[in-house]
Amino acid sequence: MQIHINKKYVSIGLLIILVLINFSSNVATALAPKISTQPYQIQLLNNPEPTYDLLIITPTAFSAMLDTLVDHKNSMGIFTHKVTLDEVYQHTTGQGHDEAEQVKLYIKYAIEEWGISYVLLIGGMRHQSMKWHLPVRYVAMDDGWESHYLTDLYFADIYDAEGNFSSWDTDNDGVFGEWAGEEAEDKNIDLIPDIAVGRLPVRNAIEVLIMVQKIIQYEQETYGKPWFKEIVLIAGDTYPEFLNPNWTGYEGEDYAEQALSYLSGFNPTRLYTSNGLLTGPQVVIDTISNGCGLLYFVGHGNPMTWGNHPPNNKTFVTGLSIEHMPKLENMEKLPVCVVSGCHNSQFDVSIFRIFDSLSRYRGEYTPECWSWWLTRKIGGGSIATLGCSALGYTKEDKDSFDGGLNWVEVEFFRQYGQDNQSIIGDAWKHAITNYITTYSPINWDSSITDDSFIDVKVPQSFVLFGDPTLMIGGIPT
Numbered sequence: 081m082q083i084h085i086n087k088k089y090v091s092i093g094l095l096i097i098l099v100l101i102n103f104s105s106n107v108a109t110a111l112a113p114k115i116s117t118q119p120y121q122i123q124l125l126n127n128p129e130p131t132y133d134l135l136i137i138t139p140t141a142f143s144a145m146l147d148t149l150v151d152h153k154n155s156m157g158i159f160t161h162k163v164t165l166d167e168v169y170q171h172t173t174g175q176g177h178d179e180a181e182q183v184k185l186y187i188k189y190a191i192e193e194w195g196i197s198y199v200l201l202i203g204g205m206r207h208q209s210m211k212w213h214l215p216v217r218y219v220a221m222d223d224g225w226e227s228h229y230l231t232d233l234y235f236a237d238i239y240d241a242e243g244n245f246s247s248w249d250t251d252n253d254g255v256f257g258e259w260a261g262e263e264a265e266d267k268n269i270d271l272i273p274d275i276a277v278g279r280l281p282v283r284n285a286i287e288v289l290i291m292v293q294k295i296i297q298y299e300q301e302t303y304g305k306p307w308f309k310e311i312v313l314i315a316g317d318t319y320p321e322f323l324n325p326n327w328t329g330y331e332g333e334d335y336a337e338q339a340l341s342y343l344s345g346f347n348p349t350r351l352y353t354s355n356g357l358l359t360g361p362q363v364v365i366d367t368i369s370n371g372c373g374l375l376y377f378v379g380h381g382n383p384m385t386w387g388n389h390p391p392n393n394k395t396f397v398t399g400l401s402i403e404h405m406p407k408l409e410n411m412e413k414l415p416v417c418v419v420s421g422c423h424n425s426q427f428d429v430s431i432f433r434i435f436d437s438l439s440r441y442r443g444e445y446t447p448e449c450w451s452w453w454l455t456r457k458i459g460g461g462s463i464a465t466l467g468c469s470a471l472g473y474t475k476e477d478k479d480s481f482d483g484g485l486n487w488v489e490v491e492f493f494r495q496y497g498q499d500n501q502s503i504i505g506d507a508w509k510h511a512i513t514n515y516i517t518t519y520s521p522i523n524w525d526s527s528i529t530d531d532s533f534i535d536v537k538v539p540q541s542f543v544l545f546g547d548p549t550l551m552i553g554g555i556p557t
């Protein structure tokens with residue numbers, strides 16, 4: 081009995097203690113300042129108008145590896161907020177047609193909440209599977225060669241001409257940027273990027289670590305280095321005249337010279353077929369290995385290779401292919417590379433596509449596309465690569481014989497050299513914008529011509545692999 085009573089009192093005592101603990105912890109919770117682990121919310125307490133410049137969107141698995149990059153960006157005055165995909169999906173639950181649209185809706189939120197101007201997307205395909213670390217958007221424009229292609233402009237063109245969210249699916253059927261023949265089904269997409277977007281299409285954690293290290297080292301150590309003032313131009317006769325009397329001159333070399341004309345203080349090395357210096361991969365490997373700040377390939381490509389023709393000759397001279405990437409020895413002397421050619425930046429390639437005959441024909445059976453292999457290379461390669469994710473249309477493909485992919489490339493160099501756009505994403509954004517305002521259709525019902533689909537596809541497919549806030553030439557010290 082006594083024992084029983086004691087037990088009873090003990091039980092009551094324990095209950096009281098538990099209630100008190102619970103009460104006090106509730107009081108403590110209630111009295112504690114509401115500080116979230118989210119840095120922007122901490123900032124909200126101190127600053128009524130928090131701002132960020134750069135939003136990094138990453139799969140959760142890679143998030144911690146990016147902390148040093150965030151610290152580096154903040155230290156150079158690019159205020160950076162990193163968010164995981166899990167947080168993106170949580171924030172946009174129940175919204176959007178699919179995960180890619182959820183990412184886009186989150187970018188819109190980040191623009192309106194924090195005033196961001198740049199987005200860095202972390203993630204390409206998962207290893208060699210056809211699954212993705214980070215969502216992508218394919219647009220459905222069938223030009224007879226390819227029924228759809230990857231575009232990152234989708235994640236930069238957030239608002240339409242009226243200032244509303246631009247879904248790129250105006251007929252709301254879950255098919256994006258759709259064209260049937262030479263007619264648009266999703267109409268009046270203004271295309272104009274509202275922010276700058278770059279992507280690191282990393283396939284594994286090692287590539288994340290490589291790129292973080294390369295970007296930080298590049299920005300800290302490049303400024304004032306003599307090698308940065310070297311530019312290597314690699315080109316030839318893109319369209320041999322014997323095939324068409326309008327194709328006079330050596331188009332690739334002409335665009336390389338145009339780009340150079342906008343860059344003062346750069347020392348050019350011209351590897352051209354017309355001067356006999358572009359003879360094959362070895363001279364390209366040797367020249368890049370010497371180090372340069374800018375690199376422009378102008379010719380023809382596929383996901384595995386790049387080359388061009390000798391003057392008025394259909395022979396294909398290979399300049400650089402994926403199997404040559406390991407031979408580049410430029411170490412920390414990393415150029416910003418622009419590559420003109422079809423599909424060099426088509427980042428949905430995989431070795432398993434070797435089992436598909438069409439993919440074999442198109443050179444899509446490679447573990448990495450040409451541009452990404454160059455960018456993520458250890459011990460050299462590039463720091464960022466701009467190129468085409470799709471079939472690259474040039475002025476020779478247009479009735480107007482004007483504009484095309486080469487126009488955007490040269491405009492990128494002009495933005496940097498003449499308009500002082502030293503942040504790579506700004507140069508990309510302004511080059512794209514000027515292309516669209518110069519060439520792309522305005523009313524996608526009444527002002528459509530045979531060239532219109534090309535002038536939509538060109539800006540959509542010109543993709544930046546790299547940090548959009550990268551300071552070309554490094555941070556001035």
Ligand SMILES: [Ca+2]
Nearest residue numbers: 249253255266
């Ligand atoms: Ca649609």
Ligand SMILES: [Ca+2]
Nearest residue numbers: 251253258265
């Ligand atoms: Ca449709």
Ligand SMILES: [Ca+2]
Nearest residue numbers: 237238239272
């Ligand atoms: Ca827009």
Ligand SMILES: [Ca+2]
Nearest residue numbers: 319327328329
């Ligand atoms: Ca020609």
